[in-house]
Amino acid sequence: MAENETQTSPKEPLVKRVVHSIQRDPLPPEDDRGRMRIVMNNLFLHIHPTKTPKASLKFTYTFGLGGLLLLLASVLAITGVLLIFVYTPSPDAAYDSMIALQTEVYFGNLIRNLHHWAGNLMVVVAVLHLLRVFYTAAFSSPREFNWVMGVGMLLIVIAANFTGYLLPWDQLAYWAVTVGISLLDYVPLIGEPITRLLLGGSEVGAATLTNFYALHIAVIPLTLFGIASFHIWRVRKDKITVPRKISEEADQARVTTIPHLVSIEFVFALVWIALLLLWASFVNAPLEEAANPALSPNPAKAAWYFMGFQELLLHFHPVFGAIVIPGMGLLALLAIPYLDRDMDSVGVWFRSENGRWASLLSANLGVIGAFAFVLLDEYWLDLPGWLPFLPSYISNGWIPLAGLLLILIGFYEGMKALKATDCEARQALFTLLFSAFVTLTFIGIFFRGEGMAFVLPF
Ligand code: HEM
Numbered sequence: 001m002a003e004n005e006t007q008t009s010p011k012e013p014l015v016k017r018v019v020h021s022i023q024r025d026p027l028p029p030e031d032d033r034g035r036m037r038i039v040m041n042n043l044f045l046h047i048h049p050t051k052t053p054k055a056s057l058k059f060t061y062t063f064g065l066g067g068l069l070l071l072l073a074s075v076l077a078i079t080g081v082l083l084i085f086v087y088t089p090s091p092d093a094a095y096d097s098m099i100a101l102q103t104e105v106y107f108g109n110l111i112r113n114l115h116h117w118a119g120n121l122m123v124v125v126a127v128l129h130l131l132r133v134f135y136t137a138a139f140s141s142p143r144e145f146n147w148v149m150g151v152g153m154l155l156i157v158i159a160a161n162f163t164g165y166l167l168p169w170d171q172l173a174y175w176a177v178t179v180g181i182s183l184l185d186y187v188p189l190i191g192e193p194i195t196r197l198l199l200g201g202s203e204v205g206a207a208t209l210t211n212f213y214a215l216h217i218a219v220i221p222l223t224l225f226g227i228a229s230f231h232i233w234r235v236r237k238d239k240i241t242v243p244r245k246i247s248e249e250a251d252q253a254r255v256t257t258i259p260h261l262v263s264i265e266f267v268f269a270l271v272w273i274a275l276l277l278l279w280a281s282f283v284n285a286p287l288e289e290a291a292n293p294a295l296s297p298n299p300a301k302a303a304w305y306f307m308g309f310q311e312l313l314l315h316f317h318p319v320f321g322a323i324v325i326p327g328m329g330l331l332a333l334l335a336i337p338y339l340d341r342d343m344d345s346v347g348v349w350f351r352s353e354n355g356r357w358a359s360l361l362s363a364n365l366g367v368i369g370a371f372a373f374v375l376l377d378e379y380w381l382d383l384p385g386w387l388p389f390l391p392s393y394i395s396n397g398w399i400p401l402a403g404l405l406l407i408l409i410g411f412y413e414g415m416k417a418l419k420a421t422d423c424e425a426r427q428a429l430f431t432l433l434f435s436a437f438v439t440l441t442f443i444g445i446f447f448r449g450e451g452m453a454f455v456l457p458f
């Protein structure tokens, strides 16, 4: 068949041409030059391969989370650029820009709301995407490094939110950033110089606002864009992990990306844009009174994504709560694909029926364990008081850390005794730690009142 038969004629009306080009089977003729020409002429086929495994189109495999992250990043870039037209990054004018957005600028409030909620949602969606990749073992060879890049992007998304947090220059912004940045102070040797560099002085002030603004609108988005491009390119090169059911061969049947995948993505994006617009039309981004460095609120809480760490600080010596334990967690997260080499169950949700139950059990234990630990430490445990002759980095640092590690080793061995395989036991351990951390974050947000005392939210 002549190739021309499948081509649209330039004389056709535009709508018809677009419909034809979407319907056209973009599968190239068998020769490489034909394949290359079709890929080069189509934007979608720069991002996607020409054919996609049919099984991976199933929504409940990826839940479209990676695509949603790209959509949110685009919404942030567009609304962010619009905000720049109104926003002035100086302590005298920043807060007034917020009021102007609310009262004077056409659609200013909507744009600010969209930017605020899309940014916060991005943290949640990046974590959900990480969980989807983890529980389908999609980090396995050859995708190990893509996992590492993913962890890097999660940190960058958090940094983007943190730097953005300061910009409205209200009480919330000023004090959350003051608390958040004080966590850095505990890093031995480099903590203090890095804090001073970021702050541009010894406390949050005009120089901090300029620094955060430059990081927020230029350095961080460009870095994210660079790594995300590399991430997507790797997904294309390594091919997406093919999903399958327990004890079922992977379904290798493939369909053309256009229209099968692209049409799903298009509808998904439209639905999310509608949801975001609806939410941002009715729910305002928080704004308190203008920042007042002389009046600290009580309690002074960090941004919600740092509350798990702020909660850890209440129970451990600061170096352990802010640095050692989060640092160990980060290293373990980065090492996951290099430790887990079990390729048999890649693409199977939770690896096996056993793995599913072990994860469910561990998630519940994580919630109960974290609550029990917080209450125990709040009302009974007092290692520094019981061991006054030891320096606090031992009584409140090394000793509880050793206790924690013993509990985790005991848990891992317990899982294996319950007939979990090595990789199921590792998955259960990750689940336990993740759900405990999320619980600590919830406790920090909802169960901490004046002076960070434990209070009931109801
Ligand atoms: C801004 C952040 C991110 C963006 C824009 C992004 C984007 C994407 C996209 C579009 C895909 C294609 C498949 C899918 O939608 O699931 C993907 C896959 C993948 N992502 Fe991400 N991602 C981000 C963060 C992360 C994080 C935090 C991790 C894990 C730590 C991660 C690890 C991976 C891996 C290993 C794959 C391959 C999955 C497979 O083969 O099934 N990504 N990512």
Ligand code: HEM
Pocket: 073, 076, 077, 079, 080, 081, 083, 084, 087, 112, 115, 116, 118, 119, 120, 122, 157, 160, 161, 164, 165, 166, 167, 168, 216, 217, 218, 221, 224, 285, 286
């Ligand atoms: C991953 C990317 C980004 C995230 C997560 C993010 C997040 C945020 C957040 C949470 C705020 C505070 C919003 C508020 O409560 O008012 C903010 C403010 C701001 N962002 Fe972004 N942002 C991102 C990218 C960008 C980009 C690319 C630009 C511009 C090129 C930008 C420009 C601004 C400006 C001018 C403000 C101050 C105005 C305001 O607070 O409403 N942002 N950002």
